[in-house]
Amino acid sequence: MLGCVTPYPRPGQPCSGYLVSEGDTHIVLDCGSGTFAALQEHLSPAQVTALWISHLHPDHSADLLAWSNWALNTPHAPRIQVYGPPGWAQRLNHMLSGTPDTTLVDSIFDTHELHDHHTTTHGNLTLTTRAVQHSIPAYGVRIHNATTHLAYSGDTGPCDALIDLAQHTDFFICEAGTTTPSPHHTTPDQATHTALTAGAHHLLLTHLAPTLNPTTTQPTAIPTTIASAGWRWTSP
Numbered sequence: 001m002l003g004c005v006t007p008y009p010r011p012g013q014p015c016s017g018y019l020v021s022e023g024d025t026h027i028v029l030d031c032g033s034g035t036f037a038a039l040q041e042h043l044s045p046a047q048v049t050a051l052w053i054s055h056l057h058p059d060h061s062a063d064l065l066a067w068s069n070w071a072l073n074t075p076h077a078p079r080i081q082v083y084g085p086p087g088w089a090q091r092l093n094h095m096l097s098g099t100p101d102t103t104l105v106d107s108i109f110d111t112h113e114l115h116d117h118h119t120t121t122h123g124n125l126t127l128t129t130r131a132v133q134h135s136i137p138a139y140g141v142r143i144h145n146a147t148t149h150l151a152y153s154g155d156t157g158p159c160d161a162l163i164d165l166a167q168h169t170d171f172f173i174c175e176a177g178t179t180t181p182s183p184h185h186t187t188p189d190q191a192t193h194t195a196l197t198a199g200a201h202h203l204l205l206t207h208l209a210p211t212l213n214p215t216t217t218q219p220t221a222i223p224t225t226i227a228s229a230g231w232r233w234t235s236p
Contacts, residue, residue: 056087
């Protein structure tokens, strides 16, 4: 976990970013504010295989600018594969150069646009993307190798695609970005219900609502293990 804070970073607490590794394959899921610095505590950006961006809110994507500055100012920087929602490269290019095309971004990254059921493989890891329910186009992802499945919600309200992503997964990383039901975010209880419905083995609650107090709040229905950035509950 590189970071999980919303809606903006705090000292020592970056926004959303997760590093998934197997062997020499390193996938970064989201790159919110502060995550590029946090990544470098674990490995060099040059070792990263791919970036996968769930949606274009700053707490999930702002450090695309930091990644770009690194690539533009690092001699012989590798061309990292970057996956994001439709239009992400044009938006980034406009912030970097003021032009609406993708000339500059295409010169430093291999760019790809996500869509529902998009699939790609890096090393032994296969990533399958699903469109989820948020206030802007947004995606969740399921990553698997021959033996293990991991799912990440991105930002989303409860929806069928989220259940599909979490289906019998070994580890389900789900946002708990609200304390009251919302079409755009998930409560701890809703995340737990999704995990139970999908038969997920473990649930990590992340991207917690700023008003959520981990010392007094926990889901009412608890699967085998539920954890979140310092929270851990075990079922009776």
